[in-house]
Amino acid sequence: MGDILYNLMLGFVGCFQPMNLILLVAGTIIGLVVGVLPGLTLVMGVVLALPFTYPMEVTPAIVLLTAMYVTGTYGGAFTSILFRIPGEPIHVPLLWDGYAMARKGQPAKALGWTLYAALFGGLLSAAIMVTLSQPVAKFALTFSTPEYFAIVLFGLTSVVSLGSGSMTNAFISLFLGLLISTVGVDSTYGTPRFAFGYPILMDGIEFLTVMVGAYGVGEVLTRLGQGFTTVPVEKVASMKTSLPGWKELRGLKAMFLRSSILGHIVGIVPGAGATIASFVTYGVEGQYGRRRKELGTGIPEGIVAPQAAATASVGGAMIPLLTMGIPGSGATAVILGAFLLHGIQPGPQVFITSANMVYTVFASLFLGIILMCILGYFAIKPLVKILDFPEAVVSVFIMLLCFIGALSIRNSISDLWLMVAFGVVGYFFDRIKFPIAPLVLGTILGPLAETSFYTTMISFQNDWTIFFRRPISGVIMALTIVALILPMLKSFQTVARKR
């Protein structure tokens, strides 16, 4: 524990280096703006910031993206509470109680609860992250390819089973994503696969191209198809934050703790992110909360639970990313991309080779959360002013940042073409209700899944039962099966009940 604290202290010192500090502040502000804008999701925001990080050192680059990630879980709360416009899907639960509290004449109080929830959830989760990361990384050093394959499979399965909508569609989307990752020269045999003789395809399809296209361009095209219809913003008398008193806070301390820990755990699960954390904790409050019957009428529990969980999920999601190199969510996938672009492969080794960088990122998360809450307290007015920007203007900037992002991945115009193609695919996926997250996660984790599968098969003479016979991979495979079967059972139950 002593060396963790010592490293963390060095991390705080690292955060105050001018470049890191500037980017921490910039990331916090941009993250809040991204959170406020309804047309710009958190993942899109982080994706669009990626090209800016190319000339930076790895530490400030990751500090910038992580600050954006964590503040993106908070910014949308303002517009949800004040105007009933969720900047992010994360903040939909805030419409039910946050907006209701605002309608009761207490918008400042609702904003105060959100601030405390984000602060508490974020800091607690960051503390858990720091405590757990090093032991988890040490444990991960014992992993071999069967364990890695089992973890990746679990992550891919959870993204399918945790998503809303048709599971079959999610599976098709996932398989297509995994298939995209097979394009190019195969690493084991050197065989070109699905390259059709194009040199750019021989090098494979970069997951960032898929991500920028499907999330960025696809989303803008969807909104353009709806004519950029922005909901008119109503006038709000008070745009202040009023912090709840100590007595009020003490009454809800167990709920703060419960929601933050649950949010952190959901964040660790690959495939689940802030949105799922926010909905799950709201659901838990609805099922088991002391005032569950009043939920939806504008009570603090309905505000604190989703917000604390959403912000807490960030610390959770950073653990598998840093300790095993497995991104659990869209935003952490982009952060993984930034690591790889800077020549660093996250995983257990990174705690030995780049401990200073890791702990600076950890420390920046603490500082970012505090800064986010300070800005949230003082800068609501200018932040919500952003909603006045016409959507067409914001969207054209998003499109152009997507173009530049694609162009700068490999300095190739072919990537721009691929990105446009994936943008159109993203649009059609949205139309036919195919989720995009499994496609993107499949593209990202595909190479790791395939390599670890092949290596295992070669090492263990094609004995696939090895995944179930080794203790760690066996447990993870069992979890994978449970993650698959549970939603199926649930859907059968629903069908049976309807009959």
Added chain:
Amino acid sequence: MAAEKAKRIIPYVIILLVSLYFYYLAGQFRFSAKPGNLGPDFWPKLLLGLTMVACLYEIIKTAVFLKIAPPTEAAEEPAAKAESKKKAYPGLLVIGIVMTVAYAYFVTTLGFIICTFLYFALFMIVGRYRKPWAIMANSVVGTLVLVVIFMKIVYVSLPLGQEPFSGVTFFVLRMLGIK
């Protein structure tokens, strides 16, 4: 009802056919694997097989088992309301896609600066933004800001264009002090 079912099935049929074609392509990979070892075609074939199974499942489920209730008046009313609220603009979408493809096509010829300026202005117009001066100002300022950030600060190599358009690019770069 048959039309509704067909509409739901079409995407799965398309994906199924494309998967079949790619499965055939995967069978054509040339490699020399040790006997008994899995070749580079195994993984893509596995994925394509699973995709086809999922598509077939959806096709059979929809075609054989899905019962689509005939629309009643009561059900139609809120749906119609929701539809009118969420109006679709397919024309704008098509123009948006064409413009985006055109950007990718022309950016090497016209160069990043000219192409971006045109895209800025046209996209705002297509996006039903109707303030000519604001469009002009946003396009000019937006293009210059992106050029300064990405060519001067971030050092991203963006297309300069071909003659005579590259002349405009170099002129603007000189004005901005970018070498």
